[in-house]
Amino acid sequence: MILEMKVPSPGESITEVEIATWLVKDGDYVEKDQAIAEVDSDKATLELPAEASGIITLKAEEGDAVAVGAVVCLIDTSLPNPSKGGASEPSTPTLAAETEQTAEKVVEVKKEEVKATPVVTQTPSSAASGHPSPAARKILDEKNIPASNIKGTGKDGRITKDDAVNATPSMGTPTGGNRASERTKLSMLRRKVAERLVAAKNETAMLTTFNEVNMTPINKIRNEYKDAFKAKHGGVSLGFMSFFTKAVTRALQLYPDVNSMMDGDYKVAYDFCDISIAVSGPKGLMVPVVRNAENLTFRGIEAEIKRLAIRARDGQITVDDMTGGTFTITNGGVFGSMLSTPIINPPQSGILGMHNIIERPIAVNGKVEIHPMMYVALSYDHRIIDGRESVGFLVAIKEALENPLELLMNGDARKALEL
Numbered sequence: 001m002i003l004e005m006k007v008p009s010p011g012e013s014i015t016e017v018e019i020a021t022w023l024v025k026d027g028d029y030v031e032k033d034q035a036i037a038e039v040d041s042d043k044a045t046l047e048l049p050a051e052a053s054g055i056i057t058l059k060a061e062e063g064d065a066v067a068v069g070a071v072v073c074l075i076d077t078s079l080p081n082p083s084k085g086g087a088s089e090p091s092t093p094t095l096a097a098e099t100e101q102t103a104e105k106v107v108e109v110k111k112e113e114v115k116a117t118p119v120v121t122q123t124p125s126s127a128a129s130g131h132p133s134p135a136a137r138k139i140l141d142e143k144n145i146p147a148s149n150i151k152g153t154g155k156d157g158r159i160t161k162d163d164a165v166n167a168t169p170s171m172g173t174p175t176g177g178n179r180a181s182e183r184t185k186l187s188m189l190r191r192k193v194a195e196r197l198v199a200a201k202n203e204t205a206m207l208t209t210f211n212e213v214n215m216t217p218i219n220k221i222r223n224e225y226k227d228a229f230k231a232k233h234g235g236v237s238l239g240f241m242s243f244f245t246k247a248v249t250r251a252l253q254l255y256p257d258v259n260s261m262m263d264g265d266y267k268v269a270y271d272f273c274d275i276s277i278a279v280s281g282p283k284g285l286m287v288p289v290v291r292n293a294e295n296l297t298f299r300g301i302e303a304e305i306k307r308l309a310i311r312a313r314d315g316q317i318t319v320d321d322m323t324g325g326t327f328t329i330t331n332g333g334v335f336g337s338m339l340s341t342p343i344i345n346p347p348q349s350g351i352l353g354m355h356n357i358i359e360r361p362i363a364v365n366g367k368v369e370i371h372p373m374m375y376v377a378l379s380y381d382h383r384i385i386d387g388r389e390s391v392g393f394l395v396a397i398k399e400a401l402e403n404p405l406e407l408l409m410n411g412d413a414r415k416a417l418e419l
Contacts, residue, residue, distance in 0.1 A: 026056070
């Protein structure tokens with residue numbers, strides 16, 4: 001029996017996918033549910049599992065755009081697995097031997113002797129040829145251009161002042177080093193990301209406001225409780241993301257315009273906080289969503305971020321995992337970024353950028369002290385968020401991070417961390 005495998009729908013509004021990589025070769029034996037290909041949609045990279053066991057025949061090439069519902073391969077389920085002692089796949093008939101040629105074709109080529117008289121161009125030789133005038137030499141020295149690179153137009157080939165003035169520096173000569181280049185097609189996911197980023201720049205009134213956060217209070221809490229937290233919660237670590245997510249959900253409730261979106265002439269406001277967390281995966285940037293983050297505990301946020309990050313790393317992230325966020329947090333600090341202006345993740349209206357933590361001198365109660373500091377950035381859509389709301393929102397995040405015990409833990413760190 002020949003089974004036709006068709007492209008399943010990865011999600012609503014997706015009409016085609018792209019074959020990113022075939023994980024099997026034409027003619028291989030595949031087991032049911034074995035991953036046979038990776039396919040890119042404009043939202044995620046997904047694995048395509050075999051629907052049955054048998055010999056596979058590929059019907060699409062890597063890089064092909066294939067409509068949802070189209071046949072991408074055939075599986076012959078009537079053939080057993082050759083590696084388990086079954087009959088092997090029938091091979092394509094070929095000729096047993098080729099007939100030897102008994103007659104030789106002799107092609108006679110008449111050679112015509114062509115007597116050509118070489119043309120010798122006599123170049124006038126002169127002591128002045130290729131030599132610059134004093135004025136020209138000064139100009140060439142200023143431009144750092146060798147006289148040997150200039151063809152003189154003066155008498156007997158002499159380099160004139162005008163030749164030197166019009167001369168341009170050479171771009172250099174390759175020295176034998178590697179100068180190869182490679183042209184590869186972007187994945188459908190990467191092309192969609194690029195399209196959305198350009199749209200965000202062109203279709204929103206995006207501005208960015210900045211502030212800085214003293215991370216000393218959070219560092220103290222983490223240093224005191226991180227070992228007990230990890231032991232109590234099955235290996236889940238107490239990182240910075242739970243503090244930032246808690247601070248963001250608090251600020252979103254104080255400034256609900258930041259938790260809203262533009263829809264034509266309307267504003268859509270949300271009474272829940274679905275926080276998109278930007279994570280780096282093997283296929284590029286992924287933005288899975290932590291649902292109803294305002295109701296999660298520190299342990300709940302850290303566990304969910306860990307789960308989503310593992311799915312992104314293993315290529316198991318789905319469209320549903322990345323759909324419907326109301327606000328985004330991105331952490332360029334893990335790569336060493338000191339300061340940046342993050343781009344809004346449309347159709348959202350705001351995104352918070354975290355950066356690396358650097359010890360810097362700051363003034364505290366009139367004295368200079370060294371503290372671990374982080375710059376934070378809020379990019380927002382000015383069409384729906386005014387300056388007062390944007391600045392107030394970022395200040396609220398700063399206040400919560402610099403006083404987490406009172407504003408994020410209700411004064412009891414052990415209870416908030418479920419220890």
